[in-house]
Amino acid sequence: MEGERYAFLVEWYDSLAGIVRRYNFLFYPKDSSVEMIDVKNKRIFLKCTKEESIRLDHCYIGSSVNLHGRQLKFVEYSDTFTKTKLSMAKEKTLAIFKPDIMEKMPLLLEILCTEGLQICDVKTVVLSKSAAEEFYREHCAKPFFRTLVSFMTEGPIMALSLLADNAVSRWRELIGPTNSADARSQAPDSLRARFGTDQTRNACHGSDSVVSAERETEFFFGAGNSSSRGLQVPAEFDNCTLCLVKPYTMTQGLLGRVARDIVQAGFDISAMQMYHFDKSTAEEFLEVYRGVVAEYSEMVSELCSGACVAMALTHQHGSACVEQFRQFVGPADPEIARHLRPSTLRAKYGHNKLKNAVHCTDLADDGMLEVEYFFKILQ
Template sequence: MALNDINNDGARYAFICTWHDPMTDITWRYQFMYHTNDQSIEMYDIKNQKTFLKRVAYPAITLEQLYIGSTILVYTRQLLIEDYGDEFTRKHLRGLQETTCAMIKPDAICNAGKILECITRNGLLIKHMRMCQLSRKQAEEFYNVHQGKPFYESLIQLISNGPVIAMELVGENALCRWRLLLGPTSTEVARIKAPSSIRAQFGTDTTMNACHGSDSHENARIETLFFFRCWNMGMSARFRNCTLCIIRPHAVMSGCAGAILDRILCQFDVTAMELTQFSRHAAADFLAVYQGICPDFCSMTHELASGDFIILEIVDKENPCSNPVNKFREFCGPADSCIARALRPRSLRAEFGINKVKNAVHCTDIPDDGELEVGYMFTHQWEGR
């Protein structure tokens, strides 16, 4: 049974979640229940053995978001899903929430937006994502299994010669589905046998074939650990002559991130990228400049903490030594998406935003703040606060 088929099966799925209270430094554990027939939730306090949240409709959460390692926002509490809550849930969902490692190679970075669209369109979720600049030694470590093969040297040169985008994908039969989306290793063969595959569309040859996919569950585990064992693995951010873009949680959740990235890459270079998330406290800290000034501050904070978002370091493609803040802000359009659609219909916020709070993207407002915001985000300065 596919995940889409069980969304309306009337079942109740249970998970073990934790919430860290920043005020008391206490971690609370809950059994979180999700009912598919009406998208309602309920929570049980494990320590105190009592109901914490009575059953209530909560359409902001979908079954697709509920997998081990996922973070969900329930009202003001950011819950980390640590395990399945009962054997029924484990039996029915474990096989539908498989993970695998994927990588966009340097030759396909310009098509990263289209590749992300392909991933989300085919029902796979991105659990982790990071742009990395691998050294030759790191490339050799990653492709150690191919050492001694005829294509090894050209492969190492390619992977260490430009940025890659590493991802952990989650979904039903994720490993095989991702490899099916990729198509045959040879781009020439892919164009004949699987013309709609990623390698057929965006690859050049057997080495420059757009993307990598794990070939076994064990290798998927090893490769995922390679890329995501520490936050600064292969740091690619330049921290100069740059500005920050955040693709907001609502845009990521709705599957628009790939299309937004594709639009950006047409006019700007993206030199760093990461999928991350904020606690409510971290979101308020980042947006503190708007507190007391913007009447939507609380709503903006809630939106930014509502799920995964993508941070991008943006550089002017035509003049990489210039300050791109003003140019990119114009590209994004007015902060209110309704106004953007009237005044700047081709801007990002006009095309992908909903309103002033859910306006698709955050961009740096002040020219002097571009490098500051990029440094804050890509060095994870909010963690531990």
């Protein structure tokens, strides 16, 4: 790959000016160097600079990276070479964990990581009847349509945007034939064979083509208000607490393991959604630590460094949920956690005090406030 250069069009929302700024983003994989040119005035915005935190697999249409406090979103390829080289190599697909398999959600997330399917976006929703009818409109004349709509609206589902080489075919091969009975005879190791019941209650959905994947991904993750599209957030706001899986943990492919440990510890995950912080939003969320924690600025930078996943949690102990989860997360410094409480999340998955696996709600009175921040305000 020596000498190769990849070019993208990226956007950054300048909150102070209230405008979207556009740049040509040039990436040199030989030494992870980045150069940026302002599209409007055609001037160099960032001279060629080595950025070890950015890799080529971070650069794809729809992704975001944080560079010097700016959240950059990749919106287009800027030249034919980049489009030819990368669009053929990587594609996206839409996956759904259906209501009958949501209790297996942590295991499925682990399987995605093991299979090399990168999670680009994720959210749990409850479909309204009209939303389910719209999503499956191509099947409206088929005899199973009403049964399918009824099934898909009976509880929360998880929608995921996945990225990989040949993602559409890889995911469909992993889930197996549509009818779970056929899957058990033809592909016994597939997800539908292992977890499905019949042709309708068949555990998972997968887009059948790149075109379908684009439409279906837009349905769940497109711009606009989710509730207006009939996608309801299933988060519980009473006696709840927040778990925010940090960027380092996400890049290590540990989302499934963290979710598994949380569920095994007696917590229920009522909602999950991916977020990308810009500097102002991260500062707002972490405001309580300003002037209190010496690493405040570094905490903000770490939160902006990649994708985070927020989880709304409840616990059988009800009002003690915040304290219970804080104890389960462990001390802020993973090294201390490994010595004093080795079974905690930070002891098992944290790297250092900044990359310490997850954020958790500190104060009992803030549990509902933090869950509402992600699952109401940021919606």
